[in-house]
Amino acid sequence: MSKPVVAIVGRPNVGKSTLFNRLVGSRKAIVEDIPGVTRDRLYDNSDWEGREFIIIDTGGIRFDEGDVFTREVKLQAELAVEEADVIIFVVDAQDGVSSEDEQVGNLLRKSKKPVILAANKVENFDRQLDYYEFYKLGLGDPIPVSAMHGRNINDLLDAVVARFAPASEYAEDTDAIKIAIVGRPNVGKSSLVNALLGEERVIVSNVPGTTRDAIDTPFEYQGNKYILIDTAGIRKKSRIKEATERYSVIRALKSVERADVVVTMLDATEGVIEQDQRIAGYVHEQGKASIIVMNKWDLIEKDGQTMNRFDEKIREELKFLAYCPILYVSALTRQRIFKILELVDFVSGQHNRRIKTGELNQVINEAMLLNPLPGGGGKKIKIYYATQVQTAPPQFVFFANYPEKVHFSYLRYLDNVLRKNFGFEGTPIRLMVRKRDSKE
Secondary structure (H helix, E strand, O other): OOOOEEEEEOOOOOOHHHHHHHHHOOOOOOOOOOOOOOOOOEEEEEEEOOEEEEEEEOOOOOOOOOOHHHHHHHHHHHHHHHHOOEEEEEEEOOOOOOHHHHHHHHHHHHHOOOEEEEEEOOOOOOOOHHHHHHHHHOOOOOEEOEOOOOEOHHHHHHHHHHOOOOHHHOOOOOOOEEEEEEOOOOOOHHHHHHHHHOOOOOOOOOOOOOOOOOEEEEEEEOOEEEEEEEOOOOOOHHHOOOHHHHHHHHHHHHHHHHOOEEEEEEEOOOEOOHHHHHHHHHHHHOOOEEEEEEEOHHHOOOOOOHHHHHHHHHHHHOHHHOOOOEEEOEOOOOEOOOHHHHHHHHHHHHHOOOOOHHHHHHHHHHHHHHOOOOOEOOEOOOEEEEEEEEOOOOEEEEEEOOHHHOOHHHHHHHHHHHHHHHOOOOOOOEEEEEEOOOOO
């Protein structure tokens, strides 16, 4: 990994997510006065005194048997500790040392990782007695902080950065492709993440909405670098009742904005439904390279035409994603899952493709000879030339004498011409017409 990793751990409701938000400078983690609201690990970038690092928020560690989520949240926190270079152990200065704090402290000592003890919710920083008892945890000097009010955070960050290895030991990862996996709840996004990574990186459950936070995970496959974003399932607004799930939807949509390539997951047992169309439409509007992945393919009874029938149905329901490749996989059996990464590489290349102006205009001129521009109100409409002005997504500008009279149907024709000649599979194309007279 290119940056040091800092994990924030502790028992439930001590202010870990509030501290996380303070350190990353945004309201990224779910914060509510309900113990156990942060379930999976949540990653983000931060920096201090010129040192960049990745910070992980974790669910509260509990040591009772509890329900399945309690056990798995504890596992997620333990995995975060394994990944971390430095650990911030958050305790509640108002509650004092609890038996759970002592159990977490024992767990952290076994990790052999540098641990910074943060006594949160301190109100009077002149009263050392308010946090003195945390010395008994045997983890060094507790640093008093107030994550809510941002007090003494500088001292905490100084202590964290002081325990990093030299910057020269961290190689930069600037060429990783960021992949967002989006879809309705319970279509198998977390199962796909776990299958690709080969470990239980996110909680997998058949309870819709288990993944509440977007999780960024760097990894490599066949020498290529990726950052995988597993996002909370996106529901209709009318079905979002918990406030925490509302935050998750917003974050999932923001994950699309951050991504280079978006994998839109569908459930083969349910087909394309209205909410799938909304999600896919948002991906298209954001101009992202995109792949359609139909999961749970192992559950479908098949004959020689099954895949063709599914293709036709998907193309009919998601007409605006006609440029996207479709892949049929099973996250459970791992069928074709690594084909996803091959397609990610391919559509990323198409998304960033640039066409030379001379080659572009030769193709456009031939297209206009085969299918001339129709007249507009007795005026002869001309497109003089075209140029590509950006990539990701590819965007082209056509200069015409009467741009307002170039009909959208003709632009759709030019879109098809560009795709026929240059590919652009897996990426939307943006076409604009601007004013330019013959003298110019």
